[in-house]
Amino acid sequence: MSIDTSQSAVVSDEVLDLVFREARTVNTFSDEDVSDEQVREVWELVRWGPTAFNSLPMRMLLVRSTEARERLASHMSGSNAAKTLRAPLSIVLAADLDFHEHLPRLAPHLAALRDQLADAPDSRTATSRDNTFLQAGYLVVGLRAAGLHVGPMTGFDAPGVDADLFAGSPWRSIMVLNVGAAPADHEGFSTPATRDRQARLDFEDVARVV
Protein backbone atom coordinates (compact mmCIF):
# COMPACT_ATOMS: atom_id res chain seq x y z
CA MET A 1 0.00 0.00 0.00
CA SER A 2 1.44 3.34 -0.88
CA ILE A 3 0.85 6.55 0.95
CA ASP A 4 -2.35 8.48 0.53
CA THR A 5 -1.09 11.83 -0.64
CA SER A 6 -4.54 13.35 -0.93
CA GLN A 7 -3.33 16.12 1.36
CA SER A 8 -0.96 17.20 -1.37
CA ALA A 9 -3.94 18.03 -3.55
CA VAL A 10 -4.02 21.33 -1.63
CA VAL A 11 -0.65 22.23 -3.16
CA SER A 12 -1.56 23.32 -6.66
CA ASP A 13 0.74 23.35 -9.66
CA GLU A 14 0.43 27.13 -9.52
CA VAL A 15 2.02 27.16 -6.06
CA LEU A 16 4.78 24.73 -7.02
CA ASP A 17 5.53 26.84 -10.10
CA LEU A 18 5.66 30.03 -8.01
CA VAL A 19 7.98 28.57 -5.38
CA PHE A 20 10.14 26.15 -7.36
CA ARG A 21 9.52 25.41 -11.02
CA GLU A 22 9.19 28.91 -12.42
CA ALA A 23 11.02 30.81 -9.69
CA ARG A 24 14.29 32.34 -10.82
CA THR A 25 17.19 34.08 -9.18
CA VAL A 26 16.35 37.76 -9.75
CA ASN A 27 18.99 40.46 -9.78
CA THR A 28 17.03 43.40 -11.21
CA PHE A 29 14.01 44.64 -9.33
CA SER A 30 11.23 47.18 -9.66
CA ASP A 31 11.29 50.28 -7.44
CA GLU A 32 8.66 48.91 -5.10
CA ASP A 33 9.59 48.73 -1.45
CA VAL A 34 9.75 45.62 0.75
CA SER A 35 8.55 46.46 4.25
CA ASP A 36 9.85 45.12 7.55
CA GLU A 37 6.32 43.86 8.08
CA GLN A 38 6.50 41.71 4.97
CA VAL A 39 9.74 40.13 6.18
CA ARG A 40 8.24 39.65 9.64
CA GLU A 41 5.31 37.75 8.15
CA VAL A 42 7.65 35.50 6.19
CA TRP A 43 9.74 34.86 9.32
CA GLU A 44 6.62 33.96 11.29
CA LEU A 45 5.96 31.30 8.66
CA VAL A 46 9.41 29.81 8.08
CA ARG A 47 10.45 29.76 11.73
CA TRP A 48 8.40 26.56 12.04
CA GLY A 49 10.86 24.67 9.83
CA PRO A 50 12.84 22.02 11.73
CA THR A 51 16.41 22.66 12.91
CA ALA A 52 18.77 20.55 15.01
CA PHE A 53 17.39 20.55 18.58
CA ASN A 54 15.24 23.52 17.58
CA SER A 55 18.37 25.69 17.58
CA LEU A 56 17.07 28.31 15.08
CA PRO A 57 20.49 29.95 14.64
CA MET A 58 19.67 32.05 11.54
CA ARG A 59 19.64 35.83 12.00
CA MET A 60 18.72 38.55 9.49
CA LEU A 61 20.20 42.00 9.05
CA LEU A 62 17.80 44.06 6.93
CA VAL A 63 19.97 46.57 5.07
CA ARG A 64 17.92 49.67 4.17
CA SER A 65 19.80 52.92 4.68
CA THR A 66 22.00 54.24 1.90
CA GLU A 67 24.99 54.26 4.23
CA ALA A 68 24.53 50.65 5.32
CA ARG A 69 23.83 49.56 1.75
CA GLU A 70 27.07 51.13 0.54
CA ARG A 71 29.03 49.52 3.35
CA LEU A 72 27.58 46.12 2.47
CA ALA A 73 28.18 46.60 -1.26
CA SER A 74 31.84 47.43 -0.60
CA HIS A 75 32.34 43.81 0.51
CA MET A 76 30.45 42.18 -2.35
CA SER A 77 32.37 40.48 -5.18
CA GLY A 78 32.26 41.71 -8.75
CA SER A 79 28.77 42.34 -10.10
CA ASN A 80 27.20 41.47 -6.74
CA ALA A 81 28.04 45.01 -5.55
CA ALA A 82 25.87 46.66 -8.20
CA LYS A 83 23.09 44.14 -7.63
CA THR A 84 23.11 44.97 -3.94
CA LEU A 85 23.04 48.74 -4.52
CA ARG A 86 20.04 48.36 -6.83
CA ALA A 87 17.90 46.02 -4.72
CA PRO A 88 14.93 47.36 -2.73
CA LEU A 89 16.12 45.38 0.28
CA SER A 90 19.18 43.28 1.03
CA ILE A 91 19.11 40.81 3.88
CA VAL A 92 22.40 39.57 5.32
CA LEU A 93 21.76 36.07 6.65
CA ALA A 94 23.97 35.34 9.60
CA ALA A 95 24.73 32.37 11.82
CA ASP A 96 24.47 33.30 15.50
CA LEU A 97 27.38 31.63 17.29
CA ASP A 98 25.60 32.27 20.60
CA PHE A 99 22.36 30.58 19.57
CA HIS A 100 22.73 28.28 22.56
CA GLU A 101 21.69 31.10 24.90
CA HIS A 102 18.11 30.67 23.65
CA LEU A 103 17.99 26.89 24.22
CA PRO A 104 16.35 26.98 27.66
CA ARG A 105 13.36 28.56 25.89
CA LEU A 106 13.58 26.64 22.60
CA ALA A 107 14.49 23.17 23.85
CA PRO A 108 13.57 22.99 27.55
CA HIS A 109 13.66 19.17 27.37
CA LEU A 110 17.42 19.32 26.72
CA ALA A 111 18.32 20.95 30.01
CA ALA A 112 22.08 20.41 29.90
CA LEU A 113 22.63 21.41 26.28
CA ARG A 114 23.18 25.13 26.74
CA ASP A 115 26.02 24.59 29.18
CA GLN A 116 27.53 21.79 27.08
CA LEU A 117 27.59 24.03 24.01
CA ALA A 118 28.96 26.98 25.99
CA ASP A 119 32.14 24.92 26.40
CA ALA A 120 32.20 23.67 22.78
CA PRO A 121 32.78 26.64 20.47
CA ASP A 122 33.78 24.52 17.47
CA SER A 123 30.64 22.40 17.69
CA ARG A 124 28.58 25.57 18.12
CA THR A 125 30.10 27.19 15.06
CA ALA A 126 29.42 24.13 12.89
CA THR A 127 25.86 23.66 14.17
CA SER A 128 25.11 27.34 13.70
CA ARG A 129 26.44 27.47 10.16
CA ASP A 130 24.81 24.19 9.05
CA ASN A 131 21.41 25.06 10.42
CA THR A 132 21.54 28.63 9.13
CA PHE A 133 21.95 27.26 5.61
CA LEU A 134 19.05 24.88 6.30
CA GLN A 135 16.90 27.81 7.44
CA ALA A 136 18.02 29.83 4.42
CA GLY A 137 16.33 27.15 2.32
CA TYR A 138 13.08 27.65 4.22
CA LEU A 139 13.44 31.43 3.91
CA VAL A 140 13.90 31.42 0.12
CA VAL A 141 10.74 29.32 -0.15
CA GLY A 142 8.83 31.59 2.24
CA LEU A 143 9.79 34.81 0.46
CA ARG A 144 8.71 33.35 -2.86
CA ALA A 145 5.46 32.07 -1.39
CA ALA A 146 4.81 35.67 -0.30
CA GLY A 147 5.12 36.82 -3.92
CA LEU A 148 8.61 38.28 -3.51
CA HIS A 149 11.59 37.61 -5.75
CA VAL A 150 15.02 36.79 -4.37
CA GLY A 151 18.59 36.93 -5.56
CA PRO A 152 20.79 34.89 -3.19
CA MET A 153 24.54 35.59 -3.19
CA THR A 154 27.48 33.96 -1.45
CA GLY A 155 30.10 35.89 -3.42
CA PHE A 156 31.28 38.40 -0.83
CA ASP A 157 34.04 38.93 1.72
CA ALA A 158 32.35 37.38 4.74
CA PRO A 159 35.07 38.30 7.28
CA GLY A 160 34.91 41.86 5.91
CA VAL A 161 31.14 42.04 6.34
CA ASP A 162 31.45 40.62 9.86
CA ALA A 163 34.13 43.13 10.90
CA ASP A 164 32.16 46.01 9.41
CA LEU A 165 28.52 45.22 10.20
CA PHE A 166 28.77 42.66 13.03
CA ALA A 167 31.69 44.04 15.06
CA GLY A 168 31.46 42.79 18.64
CA SER A 169 28.51 40.56 17.72
CA PRO A 170 28.33 36.75 17.54
CA TRP A 171 26.61 36.98 14.13
CA ARG A 172 28.62 35.59 11.18
CA SER A 173 27.44 36.32 7.64
CA ILE A 174 26.80 33.33 5.37
CA MET A 175 24.65 34.67 2.53
CA VAL A 176 23.14 37.90 1.21
CA LEU A 177 19.64 37.87 -0.27
CA ASN A 178 18.46 40.68 -2.49
CA VAL A 179 14.69 40.91 -2.22
CA GLY A 180 12.06 42.81 -4.19
CA ALA A 181 9.52 42.62 -6.95
CA ALA A 182 10.63 41.74 -10.43
CA PRO A 183 10.40 44.56 -12.98
CA ALA A 184 7.40 44.57 -15.29
CA ASP A 185 9.44 43.26 -18.20
CA HIS A 186 10.91 40.42 -16.13
CA GLU A 187 10.73 37.14 -18.00
CA GLY A 188 12.28 34.94 -15.42
CA PHE A 189 15.86 35.44 -16.54
CA SER A 190 18.82 35.80 -14.28
CA THR A 191 21.59 38.26 -15.13
CA PRO A 192 22.81 38.56 -17.77
CA ALA A 193 19.21 39.04 -18.78
CA THR A 194 19.56 36.79 -21.76
CA ARG A 195 20.95 33.77 -19.96
CA ASP A 196 18.77 30.71 -20.37
CA ARG A 197 17.77 28.74 -17.36
CA GLN A 198 20.58 26.49 -16.26
CA ALA A 199 20.31 22.72 -16.26
CA ARG A 200 19.58 20.65 -13.19
CA LEU A 201 20.71 17.15 -12.23
CA ASP A 202 18.40 14.19 -12.75
CA PHE A 203 17.23 11.78 -10.08
CA GLU A 204 19.67 9.19 -11.42
CA ASP A 205 22.54 11.67 -10.92
CA VAL A 206 21.78 12.35 -7.28
CA ALA A 207 20.06 9.26 -5.84
CA ARG A 208 21.03 5.70 -5.05
CA VAL A 209 18.88 2.99 -3.49
CA VAL A 210 20.23 0.31 -1.12
Next chain:
Amino acid sequence: MSIDTSQSAVVSDEVLDLVFREARTVNTFSDEDVSDEQVREVWELVRWGPTAFNSLPMRMLLVRSTEARERLASHMSGSNAAKTLRAPLSIVLAADLDFHEHLPRLAPHLAALRDQLADAPDSRTATSRDNTFLQAGYLVVGLRAAGLHVGPMTGFDAPGVDADLFAGSPWRSIMVLNVGAAPADHEGFSTPATRDRQARLDFEDVARVV
Protein backbone atom coordinates in the same frame (compact mmCIF):
# COMPACT_ATOMS: atom_id res chain seq x y z
CA MET B 1 4.51 52.00 -3.05
CA SER B 2 4.74 48.56 -1.61
CA ILE B 3 4.94 45.37 -3.58
CA ASP B 4 1.90 43.84 -5.17
CA THR B 5 1.82 40.43 -3.61
CA SER B 6 -1.33 39.36 -5.41
CA GLN B 7 0.61 36.37 -6.70
CA SER B 8 0.81 35.11 -3.16
CA ALA B 9 -2.96 34.71 -3.16
CA VAL B 10 -2.29 31.40 -4.89
CA VAL B 11 -0.58 30.15 -1.74
CA SER B 12 -3.47 29.30 0.55
CA ASP B 13 -3.34 29.08 4.32
CA GLU B 14 -3.97 25.38 3.89
CA VAL B 15 -0.70 25.04 1.98
CA LEU B 16 1.26 27.13 4.46
CA ASP B 17 -0.16 25.06 7.32
CA LEU B 18 0.75 21.81 5.56
CA VAL B 19 4.31 22.87 4.81
CA PHE B 20 5.22 25.08 7.77
CA ARG B 21 2.70 26.03 10.43
CA GLU B 22 1.19 22.66 11.25
CA ALA B 23 4.01 20.46 10.00
CA ARG B 24 5.80 18.57 12.74
CA THR B 25 8.87 16.42 13.03
CA VAL B 26 7.41 12.91 12.86
CA ASN B 27 9.18 9.91 14.30
CA THR B 28 6.44 7.30 14.24
CA PHE B 29 4.95 6.37 10.90
CA SER B 30 2.21 4.20 9.44
CA ASP B 31 3.15 1.02 7.57
CA GLU B 32 2.55 2.61 4.20
CA ASP B 33 5.42 2.53 1.75
CA VAL B 34 7.21 5.51 0.18
CA SER B 35 8.15 4.68 -3.39
CA ASP B 36 11.28 5.72 -5.28
CA GLU B 37 8.89 7.38 -7.70
CA GLN B 38 7.51 9.63 -4.98
CA VAL B 39 11.02 10.74 -4.04
CA ARG B 40 11.87 11.27 -7.70
CA GLU B 41 8.88 13.57 -8.11
CA VAL B 42 9.93 15.60 -5.08
CA TRP B 43 13.49 15.83 -6.40
CA GLU B 44 12.22 17.04 -9.77
CA LEU B 45 10.49 19.86 -7.90
CA VAL B 46 13.13 20.94 -5.37
CA ARG B 47 16.08 20.71 -7.75
CA TRP B 48 14.98 24.13 -9.04
CA GLY B 49 15.93 25.80 -5.76
CA PRO B 50 18.96 28.10 -6.05
CA THR B 51 22.43 26.98 -4.99
CA ALA B 52 25.82 28.70 -5.25
CA PHE B 53 26.77 28.74 -8.95
CA ASN B 54 24.10 26.08 -9.50
CA SER B 55 26.35 23.55 -7.78
CA LEU B 56 23.54 21.22 -6.58
CA PRO B 57 25.83 19.18 -4.31
CA MET B 58 23.12 17.32 -2.36
CA ARG B 59 22.90 13.57 -2.88
CA MET B 60 20.38 11.08 -1.48
CA LEU B 61 20.89 7.49 -0.41
CA LEU B 62 17.47 5.83 -0.13
CA VAL B 63 17.84 3.15 2.53
CA ARG B 64 15.28 0.36 1.96
CA SER B 65 16.69 -3.12 2.51
CA THR B 66 16.70 -4.60 5.99
CA GLU B 67 20.45 -5.08 5.80
CA ALA B 68 21.15 -1.46 4.81
CA ARG B 69 18.65 -0.17 7.36
CA GLU B 70 20.39 -2.09 10.15
CA ARG B 71 23.79 -0.84 9.06
CA LEU B 72 22.53 2.75 9.06
CA ALA B 73 20.80 2.35 12.42
CA SER B 74 24.03 1.05 13.98
CA HIS B 75 25.52 4.54 13.51
CA MET B 76 22.53 6.50 14.81
CA SER B 77 22.66 8.07 18.28
CA GLY B 78 20.34 6.99 21.11
CA SER B 79 16.69 6.86 20.16
CA ASN B 80 17.47 7.76 16.53
CA ALA B 81 18.41 4.11 15.91
CA ALA B 82 14.93 2.85 16.76
CA LYS B 83 13.31 5.67 14.78
CA THR B 84 15.36 4.69 11.74
CA LEU B 85 14.51 0.98 12.03
CA ARG B 86 10.80 1.82 12.19
CA ALA B 87 10.57 4.34 9.33
CA PRO B 88 9.15 3.28 5.94
CA LEU B 89 12.11 4.98 4.26
CA SER B 90 15.27 6.66 5.50
CA ILE B 91 17.18 9.00 3.23
CA VAL B 92 20.80 9.78 4.01
CA LEU B 93 21.47 13.27 2.69
CA ALA B 94 25.06 13.61 1.59
CA ALA B 95 27.33 16.37 0.34
CA ASP B 96 29.13 15.33 -2.85
CA LEU B 97 32.72 16.57 -2.56
CA ASP B 98 33.12 16.01 -6.31
CA PHE B 99 30.12 18.13 -7.28
CA HIS B 100 32.44 20.24 -9.43
CA GLU B 101 32.61 17.48 -12.03
CA HIS B 102 29.05 18.39 -13.06
CA LEU B 103 29.75 22.13 -13.45
CA PRO B 104 30.40 22.11 -17.21
CA ARG B 105 26.79 20.96 -17.55
CA LEU B 106 25.28 22.99 -14.67
CA ALA B 107 27.16 26.27 -15.05
CA PRO B 108 28.59 26.41 -18.58
CA HIS B 109 29.03 30.20 -18.24
CA LEU B 110 31.67 29.60 -15.53
CA ALA B 111 34.09 27.74 -17.75
CA ALA B 112 37.12 27.82 -15.45
CA LEU B 113 35.35 26.90 -12.24
CA ARG B 114 35.61 23.14 -12.42
CA ASP B 115 39.37 23.22 -12.75
CA GLN B 116 39.73 25.91 -10.07
CA LEU B 117 37.72 23.79 -7.63
CA ALA B 118 39.60 20.64 -8.57
CA ASP B 119 42.65 22.26 -6.97
CA ALA B 120 40.77 23.64 -3.95
CA PRO B 121 39.53 20.72 -1.84
CA ASP B 122 38.85 22.82 1.28
CA SER B 123 36.72 25.29 -0.64
CA ARG B 124 34.93 22.40 -2.31
CA THR B 125 34.18 20.72 1.01
CA ALA B 126 32.74 23.93 2.49
CA THR B 127 30.67 24.78 -0.58
CA SER B 128 29.35 21.23 -0.78
CA ARG B 129 28.35 21.09 2.87
CA ASP B 130 26.79 24.58 2.96
CA ASN B 131 24.73 24.08 -0.16
CA THR B 132 23.66 20.59 0.82
CA PHE B 133 22.12 22.04 3.99
CA LEU B 134 20.47 24.71 1.84
CA GLN B 135 19.04 22.04 -0.45
CA ALA B 136 17.95 20.02 2.60
CA GLY B 137 15.70 22.96 3.43
CA TYR B 138 14.11 22.79 -0.02
CA LEU B 139 13.75 19.01 0.29
CA VAL B 140 11.95 19.11 3.64
CA VAL B 141 9.49 21.60 2.13
CA GLY B 142 9.06 19.50 -1.02
CA LEU B 143 8.41 16.25 0.86
CA ARG B 144 5.80 17.95 3.01
CA ALA B 145 4.20 19.57 -0.02
CA ALA B 146 3.84 16.03 -1.43
CA GLY B 147 1.87 15.01 1.64
CA LEU B 148 4.73 13.11 3.28
CA HIS B 149 5.92 13.49 6.86
CA VAL B 150 9.58 13.82 7.76
CA GLY B 151 11.77 13.30 10.79
CA PRO B 152 15.17 14.95 10.19
CA MET B 153 18.10 13.80 12.34
CA THR B 154 21.67 14.98 12.69
CA GLY B 155 22.40 12.82 15.73
CA PHE B 156 24.57 10.09 14.19
CA ASP B 157 28.19 9.12 13.68
CA ALA B 158 28.76 10.75 10.30
CA PRO B 159 32.32 9.39 9.79
CA GLY B 160 30.96 5.95 10.68
CA VAL B 161 28.15 6.21 8.13
CA ASP B 162 30.60 7.44 5.51
CA ALA B 163 33.04 4.60 6.11
CA ASP B 164 30.25 2.02 6.06
CA LEU B 165 27.87 3.23 3.34
CA PHE B 166 30.03 5.64 1.30
CA ALA B 167 33.39 3.82 1.27
CA GLY B 168 35.41 4.94 -1.73
CA SER B 169 32.79 7.56 -2.60
CA PRO B 170 33.00 11.37 -2.42
CA TRP B 171 29.61 11.49 -0.64
CA ARG B 172 29.70 12.73 2.99
CA SER B 173 26.62 12.30 5.16
CA ILE B 174 25.15 15.41 6.76
CA MET B 175 21.61 14.46 7.77
CA VAL B 176 19.23 11.51 7.85
CA LEU B 177 15.56 12.03 7.03
CA ASN B 178 12.97 9.47 8.05
CA VAL B 179 10.06 9.70 5.65
CA GLY B 180 6.57 8.23 5.67
CA ALA B 181 2.94 8.83 6.45
CA ALA B 182 1.93 9.69 9.98
CA PRO B 183 -0.07 7.01 11.82
CA ALA B 184 -3.82 7.44 11.96
CA ASP B 185 -3.70 8.60 15.57
CA HIS B 186 -0.98 11.16 14.84
CA GLU B 187 -1.82 14.48 16.40
CA GLY B 188 1.24 16.35 15.26
CA PHE B 189 3.39 15.47 18.23
CA SER B 190 7.05 14.70 18.08
CA THR B 191 8.50 11.95 20.26
CA PRO B 192 7.91 11.59 23.10
CA ALA B 193 4.36 11.59 21.80
CA THR B 194 3.17 13.90 24.51
CA ARG B 195 5.70 16.68 23.97
CA ASP B 196 4.06 19.99 23.19
CA ARG B 197 5.26 21.95 20.23
CA GLN B 198 8.43 23.81 21.04
CA ALA B 199 8.68 27.59 21.02
CA ARG B 200 10.13 29.61 18.18
CA LEU B 201 12.03 32.89 18.20
CA ASP B 202 10.22 36.13 17.41
CA PHE B 203 11.12 38.56 14.65
CA GLU B 204 12.64 40.87 17.26
CA ASP B 205 14.93 38.05 18.43
CA VAL B 206 16.34 37.34 14.99
CA ALA B 207 16.18 40.58 12.95
CA ARG B 208 17.84 43.96 13.01
CA VAL B 209 17.36 46.83 10.59
CA VAL B 210 20.14 49.23 9.54
